[in-house]
Amino acid sequence: MAAPEDHARLSASASHRWLHCTRAPLLEEQFPERTSVYAEAGRVAHAIAELKARKYFVEPMSPGQYRSRLKKLRDDPNYDKGMDSATDQYLDHLKARAMSYPEPPFIALETRVDYSHIAPSGFGTADCIMIGSGRMDVCDYKNGAGVPVEAEDNPQMMLYALGALNIYRPIYGDTIQTIHLSIIQPNAGGVKDWGVTRAELEHWAEATVRPAAALAWKGEGEFCPGDWCRFCRAKAQCTARAAKLLAPEPKEKTLAEGSLSPEAKTEALAAGAVLLDDTQVGEVLQRALELESWVKDLKDYALSAALAGRAISGFKLVAGRSAREWGDLDTAFQTLQERGVEGAMLWERNPITVAKLEKALGKKNFAKAADGLVAIRPGKPALVPATDKRPAWSPAKAAFGEVTDG
Ligand code: SF4
Structure with a gap:
């Protein structure tokens, strides 16, 4: 299931890019959308997260119905066991947020939010919205393990919130004054939260989003290369990026x-x-x-x-290096033994890694089974850009440890 917002020119998920580089959205339209194994895994994990939240909050279902819907999702080739505990964490967070309201809030899942009053044709899909007592929560599940996503000043989440304020205005008017944004990313840092007032959000919408969106919608303004280029569909051929890197x-x-x-x-x-x-x-x-x-x-x-048959100047395609493999494994191994090769020689036993077993069992089961069995070996210090969120490591502190009295 591709999120419908993927097809919006000024999508919330690409807003970090078009808010900086207003020429990107139009340029990107000539490149096909591509999916990846990560996107496919994210699609399945999102569907499981939604099912759990739906069952708990908005659509009571019998255990049989729930099991059968869950089984269908688990049968997807992109499913992995780690998604069970990751989506449990998502549900736990939603429960905690719902409990923080003095009265049970209104809850909507997978809601199309519309911020086209700020950015032309802008819409997106918010995973979970809660509203009550003058407050609103917008929660987003992220399955990725690569780049931890921050909630603070996150334009995607802020656009979702603006879109939600817009669509619920006929019901709640201007009563919602504080907004809590959460990103639940169990595979990279857990939950990130940020609170913002309606006034701050609306100021950002007028001062930052509206002018950039007006340019981006028409493909005007300046090309502006930066770290947002890495998800741009034009990133390989964009001459502005090339010029910046080659200057x-x-x-x-x-x-x-x-x-x-x-x-x-x-x-x-x-x-x-x-x-x-x-x-x-x-x-x-x-x-x-x-x-x-x-x-x-x-x-x-x-x-x-x-x-695709095009010529890339100075390069050519060659055949990949061929690899030998058993034609039919069962037949090959049986025949080898009949020909005198010892069965023990045919199989290698390798210990499974901690990470693989955790993925196979799921976080909860792994924690129980492997309690007290895992040793932590500190990794080698690595040099990363100063913008990296991890705390800096000090060789002096590591060498001398904490200095304690007595
Ligand atoms: S690659 Fe970077 S500079 Fe070029 S269009 Fe995309 S975001 Fe803009």
């Missing part, structure tokens, strides 16, 4: 902004040999990471173009 750094700027003293810079220039200082190393590395990701996008694009 040479002016030499004077590099030298002027480095940490060398003016005398050292003059000396270094005169000697014709300049070492990058640590500031410059950081700048080059940051650009190299963006280039690395762009090179991958280009390779993916060029391969699909070549497979």
Whole structure:
């Protein structure tokens, strides 16, 4: 099930991109939408999450009905056992939010919200909306394990909230004054919450969204490359992104902004040999990471173009390396044994990893079964961009540990 908002030009899920780069939505329309195994897994997990919430809050069903609907979803090839506990966490969060209202709130699931009064033809689908006592909750389940998503200042969630205020205005008028946004991402950091007032949300809508949306709808404004390019369908071929990544750094700027003293810079220039200082190393590395990701996008694009019969200058397709494998495994192994190969030689036993067993059993069952059996081996320190949400690691603290009295 593709979320219908995927087809909105100014979709909430792409808003981080079109709010920055107003030229993106129109440019993207010439590229086909692609799905991925992650998107397919997300589709199944969302459907399970919805079923659980529906059964608990809005559509009582017999255990038989529930089991049969759940079984259908579990039969999907993209289902995995970890989705059971992940969607339980989603339901637990919804229950906790519902309990926080002085009286049972109104609850709507998988609701099409409409923010077209701010962004032309803008609509999206909110996983769960709760309203009561002058408050509103908007909750969104995310199945991804890759990039943890923050709730604070999240434009997708803020647009959902604006859309929900809009569609429920005929019933609640302007009585909703505070809004609580939650992202439930069990596979990457758990629950992220953020509270915002209606006035703040409406100010953002007028000051930021409306002007950007007016440009983005018509494909006007400036191309603006940034980290939002990575989900843009034009990301491989966009010349604005290419120009940003390939633009040479002016030499004077590099030298002027480095940490060398003016005398050292003059000396270094005169000697014709300049070492990058640590500031410059950081700048080059940051650009190299963006280039690395762009090179991958280009390779993916060029391969699909070549497979579609187009010529990519300077490249050609070659046959993949062939691999040997057993024709029919059962027949092959039986025949091998008849020919004197020991059965024990035919199978290898490898211990299952902690992560794989947890995925197979689900978080709850795993926690019970593996209690006291898992050792934590600290990972090697890694260098990541300063914008990474993880706390910084200090070699000094790690070497000397906590200093305690006595
Ligand atoms: S790749 Fe980046 S700069 Fe180019 S259109 Fe997409 S978002 Fe804009």
